[in-house]
Amino acid sequence: MYAAAAGSAERPAPFAEYWFLMHIWPGGRGGLEHLNSTQINYSSDWDSLRPAGRYATDYELKLAVLSHEFYHAWNVKRLRPKALGPFDYSREVHTPALWISEGLTSYYGDLTLLRAGLLTPQRYLDSIAQLLTEFEQQPGRSERSIEDTSWDTWFRPGVMGDTNLLNANYSYYDGGQIAGHLLDFAIRQATGNQKSLDDWMRLLYQRHALPKPGFEPEDAVRAANEVAGRDIGEIFRRYISGKEPVPYETFFGYAGIQVDRMPAPSLAWIGVSVTRDDDGRARINNITPGSPAEDAGLDRGDVIVAVDGKVVDQDAYLKTMEERKPGDTLKLAVIRRGEMKEISLTAVPYPYTIFKLRPVENPTEAQRKIYESWVGRK
Numbered sequence: 395m396y397a398a399a400a401g402s403a404e405r406p407a408p409f410a411e412y413w414f415l416m417h418i419w420p421g422g423r424g425g426l427e428h429l430n431s432t433q434i435n436y437s438s439d440w441d442s443l444r445p446a447g448r449y450a451t452d453y454e455l456k457l458a459v460l461s462h463e464f465y466h467a468w469n470v471k472r473l474r475p476k477a478l479g480p481f482d483y484s485r486e487v488h489t490p491a492l493w494i495s496e497g498l499t500s501y502y503g504d505l506t507l508l509r510a511g512l513l514t515p516q517r518y519l520d521s522i523a524q525l526l527t528e529f530e531q532q533p534g535r536s537e538r539s540i541e542d543t544s545w546d547t548w549f550r551p552g553v554m555g556d557t558n559l560l561n562a563n564y565s566y567y568d569g570g571q572i573a574g575h576l577l578d579f580a581i582r583q584a585t586g587n588q589k590s591l592d593d594w595m596r597l598l599y600q601r602h603a604l605p606k607p608g609f610e611p612e613d614a615v616r617a618a619n620e621v622a623g624r625d626i627g628e629i630f631r632r633y634i635s636g637k638e639p640v641p642y643e644t645f646f647g648y649a650g651i652q653v654d655r656m657p658a659p660s661l662a663w664i665g666v667s668v669t670r671d672d673d674g675r676a677r678i679n680n681i682t683p684g685s686p687a688e689d690a691g692l693d694r695g696d697v698i699v700a701v702d703g704k705v706v707d708q709d710a711y712l713k714t715m716e717e718r719k720p721g722d723t724l725k726l727a728v729i730r731r732g733e734m735k736e737i738s739l740t741a742v743p744y745p746y747t748i749f750k751l752r753p754v755e756n757p758t759e760a761q762r763k764i765y766e767s768w769v770g771r772k
């Protein structure tokens with residue numbers, strides 16, 4: 395019964411039942427896909443409404459992880475790049491195609507929440523806008539292509555010792571999720587909305603899913619051209635294998651979505667990104683080259699414990715930073731390898747663009763058709 399509910403009469407789901415194993419525990423968080431189940435770890439209660447990055451709440455993030463892991467039952471557990479199967483656990487296995495395996499899983503994970511009515515269209519667009527904002531801030535964007543970042547996965551910090559790749563690399567989950575938008579809108583535009591990325595995924599699945607040996611990167615491009623009915627290899631060459639700036643306006647425009655790029659010079663910026671440590675404090679996980687933080691000598695691994703003499707956890711630190719203005723001087727107390735240090739620095743104007751997405755007011759008939767079917771309204 396479950397197989398039919400998660401698939402359709404012609405395309406039943408490839409399992410009889412599927413188990414979501416949720417662990418709420420005081421450690422880290424993450425999910426791991428299995429053939430017919432997933433194990434997901436969380437350190438906050440199921441219904442926590444704390445903000446969670448580009449997701450409005452922890453609860454929304456949990457839904458996105460559940461959705462992502464469930465999609466892996468098809469993409470990765472059964473359809474995978476040839477290099478990944480059978481998996482050789484005795485060595486690093488490199489492939490440029492993890493943007494398909496992880497990024498498109500994130501694309502469909504989030505999109506499914508929208509199509510299922512768990513997110514409103516504007517809430518979904520807000521989260522994608524934030525994804526674009528964060529993606530375009532990555533110093534590595536001009537250094538590596540989305541495919542390069544997949545190839546480099548074994549060199550990520552924490553995987554193979556402590557590297558400085560954060561400033562030369564970025565997430566292929568994010569890059570692939572953005573590529574999903576480009577390809578989906580391009581296929582819909584090329585076919586008058588007769589075909590979409592859904593058809594592309596199905597074609598790849600039909601041709602390359604287990605027990606077949608998997609796909610090569612060029613199989614993915616060929617299938618996209620077939621589904622689109624014309625050569626759209628340029629999108630792969632320029633924005634996925636290549637690292638050209640993406641004309642988001644063009645691609646989102648096919649669906650009648652307006653892309654606004656807004657400078658935010660009134661926001662304060664010091665060039666630090668943080669993650670939450672086990673005690674809920676802000677631990678610096680990267681310093682942007684050429685930033686006030688670099689000049690002042692802040693370092694990766696420093697734990698920020700106070701700002702201007704006031705003790706802060708991560709939430710309070712982020713809130714404090716939001717309230718500061720360019721030109722403000724801050725005194726940060728940090729713990730570095732067991733020693734307390736005080737470091738002063740001056741915030742500068744936010745140097746990046748903030749993206750906003752919204753439906754255009756008067757879409758053409760073609761735009762309206764693409765938008766409506768893309769969000770799941772038939």
Ligand SMILES: [Zn+2]
Pocket residue numbers: 462463466495496499
């Ligand atoms: Zn995944």
